[in-house]
Amino acid sequence: MRAALFLIGPVLLFLGLSYLLPFLGIVELSFTDPQPGLAQYQKVLTDPLTLSVIARTLRLCILVTLVSVTAAYVITLLWVRGSPLVRSLTELCIMIPFWLSILSRAFGWLAMLSNRGLLNSWMKHLGLIDSSLQMTRNEFAVVVGMAHYLIPFAIFPLATAMRNVDERVLTAADGMGASRGRIFWQVFLPMTRSGILGATLLVFVFSIGFYVTPALLGGGQSVLIAELIYLWIFQIPQWGMAAAMSVVLMLAVGGILYVLMRRYGEMAK
Template identity: 85%
Template sequence: MRAALFLTSPLLLFLGFSYLLPFLGIMQLSFTDPSFGFSQYQQVLSDPLTLSVIWRTVRLCLIVTVVSVSCAYVITLLWVRGRPVVRLLTELCIMIPFWISVLSRAFGWLAMLSNRGLLNTWLKDMGLIDSAIQMTRNEFAVVVGMSHYLIPFAVFPLATAMRNVDERVLTAADGMGASRLRVFWQLFVPMTASGVMGAFLLVFVFSIGFYVTPALLGGGQSVLIAELIYLWIFQIPQWGVAAAMSVVLMIAVGGILYLLMRRYGEIAQ
């Protein structure tokens, strides 16, 4: 026990100085700016605009998480259980997005989805539409851009779970006459539930703090929490309210993670 604590102490110190101390500073600011008390938290939890932004953030992040994990599940199946050529191509499709910055991806989707973008131009040239379809400055664009960025992150916990599946169980079910679809839904999917949960938690936590993609693709029409905090800090000087919102967000994410992990632990047992 002492040896383990000694070996992990540099990491614990680094995390403490990098995350714990700044978070404690933010907590202090949330209680003292502009005056000491809970007025900042009262404003965060009672202001209709702030509550609508919180609800929009949670709703969109859940949608993004479901879309990302669902797409990642299919991609991971091809990567883990496909033929060698399919595996190689799938691996390239997973790795290449990591070489492209989030800003470049967001501008790429703007070029694709804007009223004069590639998609609307193609649809007009094919005679399928007469006027441009509004696909940016809305929640649709935010979901597309965020999902595209987060899908690769969901692949790795899913791949770990799929590689740990006991092939003997699947072979036995197939030998007893079970169809491929039944084997998949009743055996393979439950056996990879740990990967699904890990991917869900990872993607959801990442999506909660997104700023660049919603700001560019949402165009100010789908403001999320991170963008609202930015506005409070740099455009509307309310640092105490921004700090209070950050603390509430941190506590909410921690609570959600705790409940999901506890629920999943009960199911696994």
């Protein structure tokens, strides 16, 4: 026991100094700036503008999570259960995005989706449209950019779950005359639900704190929580509001994670 504490002690100390102390400072700021009390939390939870940003953030994060996990599931199937050539190509496509920064990817989507971008130019050349479609500075561009960044992160928990599927169960279902579709929906998919939950939690937690991609692709038209906190800190000096929003965000994410993990624990019993 002492040996374990000796080994894990430095890690806990580092995490405490790196995360816990700064967070406690933010909590203190949320109760003291500009005046001591709960006024900042009251504004966060009652101000119509703030509530609209919170609602938009949750809506877009849920949509991004659904898109990312669904796309990641298909890609992971190709990676885990495809032919050797398909596996190699899929693995290359999974790894390449990690070589590019989030800023480079956001600018790449701007070049692709803007009014004079590649996608509008191709569609005009093919005669599919007469005038450019507005595909940036809106929620569509934000969802596309965020999902593109988060799909690779969702793949790894899904791949772990798929590789742990007992092939004997699938063989038994096939031997009993079940169709491939029925084997997938009633056998394979339920056996990978741990990976689905892990990917969902990972993507949702990442997406709720996104700043760069929504700021660039949304163009100020789809402000999310992280961008609002940035505005309160650097452009509108309301540090107390920014601190209160940060605390509310942390508590909300922690609560969601707790509920989902408890729910999955009950399902696994």
